Amino acid sequence: MAHLPQVKIPATYMRGGTSKGVFFRLQDLPEPCQVPGEARDKLFMRVIGSPDPYGAQIDGMGGATSSTSKCVILSKSTRPDHDVDYLYGQVSIDKAFVDWSGNCGNLSTAAGAFAIHAGLIDPSRIPENGTCVVRIWQANIHKTIIAHVPVSNGQVRETGDFELDGVTFPAAEIVLEFLDPSDDGEEGGSMFPTGNLVDELDVPGVGTFKATLISAGIPTIFVNAEDIGYQGTELREDINSDPAQLARFEQIRVAGALRMGLIKTPEEALTRQHTPKVAFVSPPKSYRASSGKTVEAGEVDLLVRALSMGKLHHAMMGTCAVAIGAAAAVPGTLVNLAAGGGERQAVRFGHPSGTLRVGAEAGQVDGSWVVTKAIMSRSARILMGGWVRVPA
Known part of the structure; x- marks a missing residue:
């Protein structure tokens, strides 16, 4: 041959x-x-x-x-x-x-x-x-x-x-x-696809959680860490070594994708693995990052952990950082509330590898929230x- x-x-x-x-x-x-x-x-x-x-x-x-x-x-x-x-x-x-x-x-x-x-x-x-x-x-x-x-x-x-x-x-x-x-670039897309800053997300077989569903940077499902049994200080090995928990996150992702209109059936999620992302947030806490250095609670506005392609990310995806900045800029979202609420033009958040600052310019147009720009350094x-x- x-x-x-x-x-x-x-x-x-x-x-x-x-x-x-x-x-x-x-x-x-x-x-x-x-x-x-x-x-x-x-x-x-x-x-x-x-x-x-x-x-x-x-x-x-x-x-x-x-x-x-x-x-x-x-x-x-x-x-x-x-x-x-x-x-x-x-x-x-x-x-x-x-x-x-x-x-x-x-x-x-x-x-x-x-x-x-x-x-x-x-x-x-x-x-x-x-x-x-x-x-x-x-x-x-x-x-x-x-x-x-x-x-x-x-x-x-x-x-x-x-x-x-x-x-x-x-x-x-x-x-x-x-x-x-x-928005995610799709015709008629909006930053909050459901029209709500916070939704009650029903996840079959898992439970019902408060969630902020946002399309900014990348479609993202934000939930509170404590609502799903976490502290917000977790590192990769705390999540990725537990297949049952990863399966639960996938169920949350599928439920969120359906609610956001990104897919019509749960089966479609298999062909859309990159989006949406799932992230969980919590108010500031001190924790030891994956590098071994300590991130003090006073150094950050909130903590965020995010999953990509079915696994907890070792740091933070850039597009998800845009979603974090956009959500933080809108008073009343779970991200904004975890950061202490109020109007914000930038946040510094803690992730598994350390911290990252992202800025966003947000405002209301015809009663709907829009973000005109998000900025970060890489x-x-x-x-x-x-x-x-x-x-x-």
């Missing part, structure tokens, strides 16, 4: 925030993969090493966590006033599935830097020294993200002293602005550049 050689595809392996992914320019992909469909999905799964029944992704670039099982495509934008189109695929680890239903806020940071690295930005727009403003069209959710990328000697500056909890080493700070993140850098190889 003849065996075909591997295919070489130009690619860049990047960290963005607390995530990692394989980045491609659209024109570098094999022609059948330059359009959405089965060929593209199969390529990305093979690049990452999925589906892997061992859950290790040994035969691919993935790192066996939701934070490291990602692919990104960038191209020059055809939209007015935008530089690049950014498309994100969340690759399932153990199933043959790529979820295109949402954005990755962490890799949005790397998207701005990669756009410059990959020659997708007009050279006249890049200063010799200073900040390059990259206007990104997030194609998954049809939203604008503005990345403020530091530049030295005409190149992206990747080193610096900006520290991000969940990332071991310091790097250069990149400021992200998420414009109009108040960092990004190239880990490796060259070609990724996959069997033909």
